[in-house]
Amino acid sequence: QVHLVQSGAEVRKPGASVNVSCRSSGYTFTNYGISWVRQAPGGGLEWMAWINADKGDTNYAPKFQGRIKLSTDTSTSTAYMELRSLRSDDTAIYFCARGFRNTPLVNFDSWGQGTLVSVSS
Amino acid sequence: EIVLTQSPATLSLSPGERATLSCRASQSLGNYLAWYQQKPGQAPRLLFSEASSRATGVPARFTASGSETDFTLTISSLEPEDFAVYYCQQRRRWPVSFGPGTKVEI
Numbered sequence A: 001q002v003h004l005v006q007s008g009a010e011v012r013k014p015g016a017s018v019n020v021s022c023r024s025s026g027y028t029f030t031n032y033g034i035s036w037v038r039q040a041p042g043g044g045l046e047w048m049a050w051i052n053a054d055k056g057d058t059n060y061a062p063k064f065q066g067r068i069k070l071s072t073d074t075s076t077s078t079a080y081m082e083l084r085s086l087r088s089d090d091t092a093i094y095f096c097a098r099g100f101r102n103t104p105l106v107n108f109d110s111w112g113q114g115t116l117v118s119v120s121s
Numbered sequence B: 001e002i003v004l005t006q007s008p009a010t011l012s013l014s015p016g017e018r019a020t021l022s023c024r025a026s027q028s029l030g031n032y033l034a035w036y037q038q039k040p041g042q043a044p045r046l047l048f049s050e051a052s053s054r055a056t057g058v059p060a061r062f063t064a065s066g067s068e069t070d071f072t073l074t075i076s077s078l079e080p081e082d083f084a085v086y087y088c089q090q091r092r093r094w095p096v097s098f099g100p101g102t103k104v105e106i
Helices: none
Strands: A003-006 A010-012 A018-025 A033-039 A045-052 A058-060 A068-073 A078-083 A092-099 A108-111 A115-119 B004-007 B010-012 B019-025 B033-038 B045-049 B062-067 B070-075 B085-090 B102-105
Touching (some): A003 A092, A010 A018, A018 A115, A033 A068, A045 A068, A045 A078, A078 A092, B019 B102
Parallel strands (some): B010 B102
Antiparallel strands (some): A003 A018, A033 A092, A068 A078
16 A cells, blocks of 8 residues: 655744655655645645656756755655745645656645645744 | 636535536646545545546546546535545646635535
8 A cells, every 4th residue: 555654744934944754655666756745724736846756857846946856765765855945935734746657747646644834933 | 837727616515415516727638637635634635537537446426527628527426525625637738737626515
């Protein structure tokens, strides 16, 4: 059974950075990509970025380009998202999601439980 | 970027009633549209991919149809557990994008 387990909630001040992890199990990690999707309080879903879990190729939404960095550790089947220069409007739940194949143009068949990132002075 | 519009924003119905949700795309998607269900405090759950292909474990009361720019998700007879927010998502063109959601409430 596929499981994606994310790290716990984080609180940051504006201008700081945050790292969120997403540990996968139940499938061959390098056969699929991982995307990150966020959801502001009471809001909808916003796709942020994708990483090829095998080769490490990345694809970032223009809105986050320059502030976001994705990486993976294939030895632990874990994906990481770093978001820098945080602002108050980055307060959201951040989800990792597995794409059904290893490209950025996918649907998401498994999701992590979400990580709340709160940005406040 | 492809923009998805969902209607209505909120659908107020009772258990046993039929729900019809719409998703309209700003450009042709072919059949590259998916539907998700999200309950409060939970991650989204994939219901359908490729416009009408039901995901594993999705009850038969859920059906999806459509192509190009107009898509529909139908719940034939609402069960209490179906009250949630439903999102459509396109993967026809980068970046993938989601609609704003339809809330199905009692």
